[in-house]
Amino acid sequence: MDDESGNEQSRRYQFIAKRFMDRVTGLQAEIDPDEYDPLNVRENIKRIIDNENIRNRGFNTSVNNLTSILDTSKMGYQHIENFKNAREAIIREYEDTNIMALPDERYTIRLTYFDDEQIRAMRNAYDLQFDELRKEIMKVVDVVEVLYNDNKKAKGIQDYEDIANHYLRKDQPKQKGWFSARAEEEAPAVEEAPKLWNEIVFIPPRSTEVEEMNKTNIHIVEELRKRTVKTRKTLQSIFGNQHPTERTIVEQRLHFLERKFEEFEANVNPYHVLPGLVLEIDITSVKRKKTTMMAMANVLNEFLYSVSKGFHDTAFAQFSCCRSTVWIDLVQTFEQVTD
Numbered sequence: 001m002d003d004e005s006g007n008e009q010s011r012r013y014q015f016i017a018k019r020f021m022d023r024v025t026g027l028q029a030e031i032d033p034d035e036y037d038p039l040n041v042r043e044n045i046k047r048i049i050d051n052e053n054i055r056n057r058g059f060n061t062s063v064n065n066l067t068s069i070l071d072t073s074k075m076g077y078q079h080i081e082n083f084k085n086a087r088e089a090i091i092r093e094y095e096d097t098n099i100m101a102l103p104d105e106r107y108t109i110r111l112t113y114f115d116d117e118q119i120r121a122m123r124n125a126y127d128l129q130f131d132e133l134r135k136e137i138m139k140v141v142d143v144v145e146v147l148y149n150d151n152k153k154a155k156g157i158q159d160y161e162d163i164a165n166h167y168l169r170k171d172q173p174k175q176k177g178w179f180s181a182r183a184e185e186e187a188p189a190v191e192e193a194p195k196l197w198n199e200i201v202f203i204p205p206r207s208t209e210v211e212e213m214n215k216t217n218i219h220i221v222e223e224l225r226k227r228t229v230k231t232r233k234t235l236q237s238i239f240g241n242q243h244p245t246e247r248t249i250v251e252q253r254l255h256f257l258e259r260k261f262e263e264f265e266a267n268v269n270p271y272h273v274l275p276g277l278v279l280e281i282d283i284t285s286v287k288r289k290k291t292t293m294m295a296m297a298n299v300l301n302e303f304l305y306s307v308s309k310g311f312h313d314t315a316f317a318q319f320s321c322c323r324s325t326v327w328i329d330l331v332q333t334f335e336q337v338t339d
Contacts, residue, residue, distance in 0.1 A: 059113050062277060062307055063089045066111060069302050075107075075295055087113035104286040107296065112278045122270035130217060133261050137224055140254050144231050144238075147246060151238045200226050215271045228258055277307065 008018045063082055070077060070091070079095040082088075091109040094102055114122070152159065196203055204219040231254060239247045268278065279300075285292040 059087045059089075059277075063111060065306050066109070066299075066303055067091070069299050069306075073295055073299050073302075075299060104284060105288055105292065106284050107292070108282040110280040110282075112280075114273060114275055114278060116275050119270055119273055119275060122273075126270050127215075129264060130220075133257065133264060134220065134224060137227065137254075137257050137261070140250060140257065141227055141231055143250060144234050147250070148234055148238055198223070200230070213271070216269070221265065224261065228254060279303070 010018075060082075066089075067077075067080065075093075077091050077093050079090070079092040081090045089111045091111075093106045093108070096102060151157070152162070201219060201223045232251075235247055235251065268280065281296065281300075283292060283296060
């Protein structure tokens with residue numbers, strides 16, 4: 001719709017005259033309204049694209065640097081795969097991944113660049129996977145507990161829990177007549193306090209904000225490991241030298257979860273990772289252990305020096321390397337100088 005900006009009788013000039021608007025036209029900044037960008041959208045997009053290009057170029061430069069160091073140090077490799085979009089590179093000494101067909105002397109290098117968004121997603125996935133493994137292990141523990149209780153009833157075995165429940169139960173004295181029924185109805189329900197100590201590990205202290213941001217889950221891992229040991233002992237006490245179907249299935253499940261949990265714990269904890277390059281090395285050496293370890297250590301030393309030489313710590317930059325740390329030099333005394 002057109003409001004007839006050239007007509008003096010237009011509604012846009014109801015409060016301000018057209019002659020006044022003509023006078024002030026052109027006094028503002030000479031910027032075309034079509035080109036005016038108040039939110040700096042174009043500049044922000046350009047900055048993001050430039051940062052991504054810098055990251056990609058820097059990652060490719062680090063990959064080329066790592067391969068050149070491996071070549072000069074005579075650490076040969078047959079397989080290299082660079083996922084440029086994912087900023088991930090995998091270098092293996094042998095192309096084959098079958099462990100049974102590979103020799104005992106081999107290594108695998110995985111170089112990855114993580115940004116802040118990737119680390120947050122990895123932390124969420126880490127928490128979900130850790131909770132799922134803990135639930136599955138506790139499910140096996142509950143199954144073994146049910147088997148233990150059924151075995152006690154079948155064989156008439158008593159333990160401390162049975163004796164404690166027998167002597168510490170709070171039964172009301174039996175009364176006769178209608179008064180006993182009325183007393184049972186009016187008796188308040190006694191709520192037991194939640195059990196804080198699980199008799200496996202001691203009660204851990206409450207985590208601080210810093211510990212929440214850098215989770216290690218040491219107490220939970222220790223508890224799960226001790227529970228698996230206790231579960232195996234419980235199965236041994238129930239079945240002895242017998243191996244029925246129930247014991248075989250439960251032990252297979254427990255062994256599978258224990259192996260997966262150890263594999264999960266061997267991975268990098270994302271709560272201990274900061275945005276930047278992450279280098280993971282898997283070395284298998286039997287015959288040339290010392291030679292392989294020393295060669296890979298030299299590769300890592302050269303790679304870290306070449307990658308981090310553009311960054312300097314201000315605290316170390318201000319501290320003079322020539323400063324003496326000998327106590328005699330630090331002690332300042334006044335002495336008479338004689339010619």
